[in-house]
Amino acid sequence: MANRLSDTEISTAVAQLTGWKLDGKFIVKKYRFSEFLKGVAFVNEIANLSEEKNHHPFIAIDYKLVTLKLTSWSAGGLTDLDTALAKRYDAIYEQI
Numbered sequence: 001m002a003n004r005l006s007d008t009e010i011s012t013a014v015a016q017l018t019g020w021k022l023d024g025k026f027i028v029k030k031y032r033f034s035e036f037l038k039g040v041a042f043v044n045e046i047a048n049l050s051e052e053k054n055h056h057p058f059i060a061i062d063y064k065l066v067t068l069k070l071t072s073w074s075a076g077g078l079t080d081l082d083t084a085l086a087k088r089y090d091a092i093y094e095q096i
């Protein structure tokens with residue numbers, strides 16, 4: 001498990017992400033889709049990547065809006081894995 005990021009490291013990392021917000025020990029982003037099933041397809045890709053990396057976001061599907069919340073609960077906070085996966089999620093979103 002990666003080491004927990006310091007507050008300074010978190011601020012720097014979150015500033016380099018697009019549309020992600022810091023919420024306590026989580027980073028959070030809402031993704032909007034033109035169709036409900038596109039959001040479901042996005043979640044399915046996220047789920048497969050989560051299993052592959054054994055690192056899982058909390059996922060909410062609210063019709064055409066998908067919210068992802070990331071933290072490294074084994075580390076008790078944010079790690080590089082969270083920020084790296086946030087970028088992967090954004091790349092997947094661009095492909096949907």
Ligand SMILES: C[C@H](O)[C@H](O)[C@H]1CNC2=NC(N)=NC(=O)C2=N1
Binds near residue numbers: 056070073074075
């Ligand atoms: C036992 C299992 O490997 C652990 O609980 C994994 C599963 N997925 C995980 N996902 C996230 N986001 N953080 C973790 O610390 C984590 N740990």
